Amino acid sequence: GAGVSQTPSNKVTEKGKYVELRCDPISGHTALYWYRQSLGQGPEFLIYFQGTGAADDSGLPNDRFFAVRPEGSVSTLKIQRTERGDSAVYLCASSLRGVGEDTQYFGPGTRLTVL
Amino acid sequence: QKEVEQNSGPLSVPEGAIASLNCTYSDRGSQSFFWYRQYSGKSPELIMSIYSNGDKEDGRFTAQLNKASQYVSLLIRDSQPSDSATYLCAVNSYSSASKIIFGSGTRLSIRP
Numbered sequence: 537g538a539g540v541s542q543t544p545s546n547k548v549t550e551k552g553k554y555v556e557l558r559c560d561p562i563s564g565h566t567a568l569y570w571y572r573q574s575l576g577q578g579p580e581f582l583i584y585f586q587g588t589g590a591a592d593d594s595g596l597p598n599d600r601f602f603a604v605r606p607e608g609s610v611s612t613l614k615i616q617r618t619e620r621g622d623s624a625v626y627l628c629a630s631s632l633r634g635v636g637e638d639t640q641y642f643g644p645g646t647r648l649t650v651l
Numbered sequence: 652q653k654e655v656e657q658n659s660g661p662l663s664v665p666e667g668a669i670a671s672l673n674c675t676y677s678d679r680g681s682q683s684f685f686w687y688r689q690y691s692g693k694s695p696e697l698i699m700s701i702y703s704n705g706d707k708e709d710g711r712f713t714a715q716l717n718k719a720s721q722y723v724s725l726l727i728r729d730s731q732p733s734d735s736a737t738y739l740c741a742v743n744s745y746s747s748a749s750k751i752i753f754g755s756g757t758r759l760s761i762r763p
Binding site for chain 1: 655659682683693694695696697700702739741743747749750751752753754755756
């Protein structure tokens, strides 16, 4: 089956604009994660969904960031009033059950550039 | 102190030798430990996971865990040029078992 997919692969926007990043997890995976990776750093946890609900959103940096997963499959990460510091690769991952030992499978990422 | 610490490298190892990658973590309650490989411009891929003290071997890879010392390592035997990548150590958070904390990675370069 298909892996995790993310769209768009690249997004260039201007400071102050709104962006949406989409993640399509592996079919049947109940857990979905969003990470942000800056150059030379490891992925930084943002939010974790179990089904439709956000089980842990402690990594969202501020209230400009919001994510939804309305039907327990596709998720959208929304960033309002983008800032240059938001520029990074946004990675999505999914796992079968979301327990600690589960393997997280990563998508190819969306490279966000805020000018 | 960072939650997961790794030497950023680069670590240069001759082809055929053993590459040794190290990681320390601060959350004593962590239960799950992972090594991911990330090629430049690509997303991370899981290569090893370990949950109990001791060694776990998978092909050319061996993960070692010492919870008392809060230390995880990855050994790559018979290193190949294709092993050149950044290796990310990741640890689950005790407070939220499904939350994974990544180190900043060690760049490994295998020289022919």
